[in-house]
Amino acid sequence: MSRSAYRSPAIGRRFFYLGVTVAKIEQLQCRECGRSYESAPIYVCDFCFAPLEPVFDYDDIASRISRESIKEGPASIWRYSELLPAPSDRRVDIGAGLTPLLKADRLAAELGISSLYIKNDTANPTHSFKDRVVSVALTVAREMGFDTVSCASTGNLANAVAAHAAKARLRSFVFIPANLEQGMVITTAIYGGNLVAVEGNYDHVNKLCSETAQKGEWGFVNVNLRPFYSEGSKTLAFEVAEQLGWRSPDHVVVPVASGSLLTKFRKGLQEYHKVGILDDAPHTKVHAAQAVGCNPVVAAIKGGTDVIRPVKPDTIAKSLAIGNPADGYYAAAAVSETGGTGEDVTDEEIVSGIRLLASTEGIFAETAGGVTIAALKKMAEAGVFAESETVVALITGMGLKTAEALTGRVGPNFHISGNLDKFEEEMRLLSA
Numbered sequence: 001m002s003r004s005a006y007r008s009p010a011i012g013r014r015f016f017y018l019g020v021t022v023a024k025i026e027q028l029q030c031r032e033c034g035r036s037y038e039s040a041p042i043y044v045c046d047f048c049f050a051p052l053e054p055v056f057d058y059d060d061i062a063s064r065i066s067r068e069s070i071k072e073g074p075a076s077i078w079r080y081s082e083l084l085p086a087p088s089d090r091r092v093d094i095g096a097g098l099t100p101l102l103k104a105d106r107l108a109a110e111l112g113i114s115s116l117y118i119k120n121d122t123a124n125p126t127h128s129f130k131d132r133v134v135s136v137a138l139t140v141a142r143e144m145g146f147d148t149v150s151c152a153s154t155g156n157l158a159n160a161v162a163a164h165a166a167k168a169r170l171r172s173f174v175f176i177p178a179n180l181e182q183g184m185v186i187t188t189a190i191y192g193g194n195l196v197a198v199e200g201n202y203d204h205v206n207k208l209c210s211e212t213a214q215k216g217e218w219g220f221v222n223v224n225l226r227p228f229y230s231e232g233s234k235t236l237a238f239e240v241a242e243q244l245g246w247r248s249p250d251h252v253v254v255p256v257a258s259g260s261l262l263t264k265f266r267k268g269l270q271e272y273h274k275v276g277i278l279d280d281a282p283h284t285k286v287h288a289a290q291a292v293g294c295n296p297v298v299a300a301i302k303g304g305t306d307v308i309r310p311v312k313p314d315t316i317a318k319s320l321a322i323g324n325p326a327d328g329y330y331a332a333a334a335v336s337e338t339g340g341t342g343e344d345v346t347d348e349e350i351v352s353g354i355r356l357l358a359s360t361e362g363i364f365a366e367t368a369g370g371v372t373i374a375a376l377k378k379m380a381e382a383g384v385f386a387e388s389e390t391v392v393a394l395i396t397g398m399g400l401k402t403a404e405a406l407t408g409r410v411g412p413n414f415h416i417s418g419n420l421d422k423f424e425e426e427m428r429l430l431s432a
């Protein structure tokens with residue numbers, strides 16, 4: 001079917017004053033019906049309400065991109081700018097990306113996995129993978145002429161938006177559930193900007209933001225800028241493949257909230273092959289990790305259905321606590337299409353996962369990382385990973401932000417007066 005560019009009434013009505021399209025991307029396209037839209041701060045198809053995505057000319061990109069051109073690029077996500085929907089020369093950049101991929105031999109031995117890597121995205125500027133998506137989204141927001149940027153966040157996105165907005169001299173309004181961890185709140189508020197704590201859970205926050213976004217005055221990174229924002233997650237896949245020596249892993253375990261990261265990780269590998277960076281078509285099995293207290297995507301995967309039933313979140317993994325995930329359907333589909341699995345883990349297992357990663361690999365992850373490691377453990381026990389296969393676990397956020405989850409669970413082993421005799425007495429007791 002031939003599809004002519006459809007000028008959304010929404011563009012004319014709400015965004016006329018902006019008068020610009022994003023120079024790099026001329027069109028957005030509906031994931032379901034394929035209808036085209038002029039590039040603008042819009043995110044759903046007016047006809048079928050499916051999400052919109054930027055349109056890339058892969059043949060053209062293939063003629064310009066190579067492994068060498070990537071390696072010569074910046075030491076950040078912007079080395080992949082050919083496959084990002086934002087202009088690199090006007091980027092908002094505080095150094096997101098190119099985080100370590102670590103061979104995790106101690107954890108692998110513990111879990112009985114032959115070849116395991118940890119992608120340590122705690123090493124990003126605000127210590128989560130959200131810096132990747134926000135660097136892209138705020139570049140686009142600035143191009144579109146927004147002077148105020150905003151988001152609905154479970155914590156990490158709030159950090160990243162506040163920090164990048166500070167750097168870009170954009171006004172920010174960041175909305176979070178009022179009950180977030182102190183670590184998340186402080187690491188957002190420190191950048192200035194406006195932090196709005198909303199009574200209720202993320203789904204309430206998101207509803208409020210969707211309504212506010214309708215006015216079209218602010219660039220909401222994960223609402224009206226979502227088609228651009230979400231593409232930033234592809235850089236995790238680009239990096240993992242580059243760091244593995246230009247090959248895709250056999251398995252990747254991905255923590256899931258809205259489902260965007262998982263969906264775009266897979267898309268990133270597919271695109272890499274399309275433009276000739278990966279020789280073979282990616283065979284990576286994509287696995288989803290969620291908390292039992294907020295498991296709408298994993299429940300669908302386990303139930304063998306593509307119907308995502310919203311839940312009311314109740315888990316210490318607050319950064320993953322999205323009860324009604326926007327891309328849940330696509331995430332579940334990506335898992336099933338690649339032959340992946342889903343696992344959900346209890347709060348106790350999350351804490352054990354955090355401790356296991358820290359005590360074997362020296363990486364302190366937030367609760368989402370605990371979810372990933374605990375799910376990885378269950379998958380290993382279930383025999384999901386064959387001998388000789390390469391497994392990558394995405395550690396997407398840093399432990400200090402959610403230290404509260406460990407309060408009363410870790411602390412000093414000894415409490416003594418500062419006196420050598422006392423210490424030696426303790427040591428004698430220990431070796432007795």
Ligand SMILES: Cc1ncc(COP(=O)(O)O)c(C=O)c1O
Pocket residue numbers: 128129154155156157255256257258259260261262319320366368369396397
């Ligand atoms: C640390 C962390 N990991 C993973 C995710 C999941 O991201 P997505 O909403 O794209 O599924 C989030 C979302 O907020 C997060 O904060």
Ligand SMILES: [Zn+2]
Pocket residue numbers: 030031032033034035045046047048049050
């Ligand atoms: Zn459509």
